[in-house]
Amino acid sequence: MHSEIKTLQLNEPFRIAHGTSATRQVLRISDGTHVTEAPFVPYYGEDPAQTLAMLNQAVLPEKLPRTAALALNLLRHDLIGHATGQKLSAHALTKLGPSDRAAPPGCRSFSIPDDLDVFADKVRDISQQFRVLKLKLGSGDLGLDLAAVSVARYAAPEAALILDVNGGWGMHEAALMIEKLAHYSPALIEQPIHHRHGIEAWEELRASIPGNSPPLFADESVQTTADVAALAPFIDGVNLKLLKCGSFDAAVAMIATAREHSLQILLGCMIETSLGTTAAAHLAPWADWIDLDGHFYLANDDFTGIQYDETGQLLMPDRPGIGAIPR
Ligand SMILES: [Mg+2]
Incomplete structure (x- = not known):
């Protein structure tokens, strides 16, 4: 399993009531050809570098940061989907x-x-x-x-x-x-x-x-x-x-x-x-x-x-x- 941070470049700055962004970051977790993503959102205050360091530890902590938990959950669903030939929607x-x-x-x-x-x-x-x-x-x-x-x-x-x-x-x-x-x-x-x-x-x-x-x-x-x-x-x-x-x-x-x-x-x-x-x-x-x-x-x-x-x-x-x- 491999984890990394990807920086997203916005076409133009996006302004909402919380503030303006020109770039955003997402967490990517992959296992072979299976890749999943979860976004870092400023208002949750999660530190991408800390999340990545946590994922690179030999043993994962029980309580994972929001993005890590989501990306891992999606990875599990993607692996199951490919093993059974079913789309993610089949679970819903x-x-x-x-x-x-x-x-x-x-x-x-x-x-x-x-x-x-x-x-x-x-x-x-x-x-x-x-x-x-x-x-x-x-x-x-x-x-x-x-x-x-x-x-x-x-x-x-x-x-x-x-x-x-x-x-x-x-x-x-x-x-x-x-x-x-x-x-x-x-x-x-x-x-x-x-x-x-x-x-x-x-x-x-x-x-x-x-x-x-x-x-x-x-x-x-x-x-x-x-x-x-x-x-x-x-x-x-x-x-x-x-x-x-x-x-x-x-x-x-x-x-x-x-x-x-x-x-x-x-x-x-x-x-x-x-x-x-x-x-x-x-x-x-x-x-x-x-x-x-x-x-x-x-x-x-x-x-x-x-x-x-x-x-x-x-x-x-x-x-x-x-x-x-x-x-
Ligand atoms: Mg809204």
Whole structure:
């Protein structure tokens, strides 16, 4: 088994409420021709060098860092998949049962804009292929957030708009913005308030907005199945990602819990290569929305896996295990 860190170069800096990135790092673990990946995400504060040193020890510690645990879990699933000739999704199928619908349409994300004209052109261009667009808000300037949504709505009148605030609004701002943005009929609003405020803040927010407000989804506020259950009365859906869940198995369990609470599921990813987004995409049939475009932002995506057709529909590779292969 071999572990290494790969640095991802972004095509252009990606700005969200947490900050701006020009590069990101992922952990790669390989065993022969089997390779898996897990991203390092600034807000978890994991030190890549420390994780790598831990993996290079003769005996692995019982409690592994988040990325190491995920990459090893995916490696186990990939090995089993190749041994049995089954795709990664087969494991989810045994736990969740067949999905009663097609995979949701593909989505593309837009970083907080600095130039609204450039942004409008980009939205117009990408909406030719993708019917779901995710706009990053929480710029710190409510006027810019409103303008971005307005520009996108006029540039792509038919698109479903997912508004992801990454916790960038204060409590009062959130109630105000949710009401104002309802005018643009967003498909959903994700993480309007910061996760540090806890469940009480979600309860308060829900009580302070009209009943017919756009659906509210929690992302950073949901880290465990206990969070899903506790937040369920105040939200309409959850954003689940492999890294957040910690393993493919835990993600499957989180989907089951979300469904028990009648919550919609947005399947997300981090900025990661096609190796990472393809692993997550095996859960797409059980999601209501997918946001699996992390690899589009990279200048050095060294894997090929999921694709989107000309209507933005997700195409899975027809190979066992994860199914992504080196370029
Ligand atoms: Mg999010």
